[in-house]
Amino acid sequence: MPAYDHPDLTTLDIVSVLRALADPVRLDIVKRLHSMGEANCAALVGKRPKSSMSHHFQVLRESGIVHTRIEGVQHHNSLRRQELDERFPGLMAAVLAAI
Amino acid sequence: MPAYDHPDLTTLDIVSVLRALADPVRLDIVKRLHSMGEANCAALVGKRPKSSMSHHFQVLRESGIVHTRIEGVQHHNSLRRQELDERFPGLMAAVLAAI
């Protein structure tokens, strides 16, 4: 229930962002978030266990790619698209186009 | 002495490319290649041993980011910029702008 803290735009690190993106599971999450706009974890869990997904969301959150909004029992995730675009112009567009 | 084989444009995989870029040493190499145009390994070796550098060049080569041209005893490396742009438009521009 404690709201997560998301890293500030200015502290985002390109290496961390690239590392976060350099995983097929997380790329898939990113793709879905892009097309769905916002989604809770359950909607993104394929066949993988919840603990794995939790891990991937943590990586995406800590690198600054994803924002997690807590609403009751659910965690709604969304891409921090505007902020990423501001910090790394063109990066997400290129990645999203590639997947 | 055997010329390397570089992966074909069409087989380039976004995950491999992102993984290759998600390392500070390799990002540094990419940055230098971008500004220098072409360089042999020695010019890019900072304080790191040659075996480490050899490893990083291999990763960059196999992911399709770098082309290595052998000329005598030297290996001249360059970014496969046009091909990358064709396959993943905007990606390298975004990464290069970020570093």
Add this chain to the structure above:
DNA sequence: CCTATAGTTCGATTGTTGTCGAACTATTGG
């Protein structure tokens, strides 16, 4: 031919990351 130079290959080690089950926490509904 001998040596220097440029880089690779090998093998060991260490550190990092992904995966997953099990136990836990928090919220909502009955």
Add this chain to the structure above:
DNA sequence: CCAATAGTTCGACAACAATCGAACTATAGG
């Protein structure tokens, strides 16, 4: 209050990746 739901945390393990020294290969120059 009890149970269901949504997700986290913990711990273990396996797979992978970075690092580096040492030995190797190949070319060029003297």
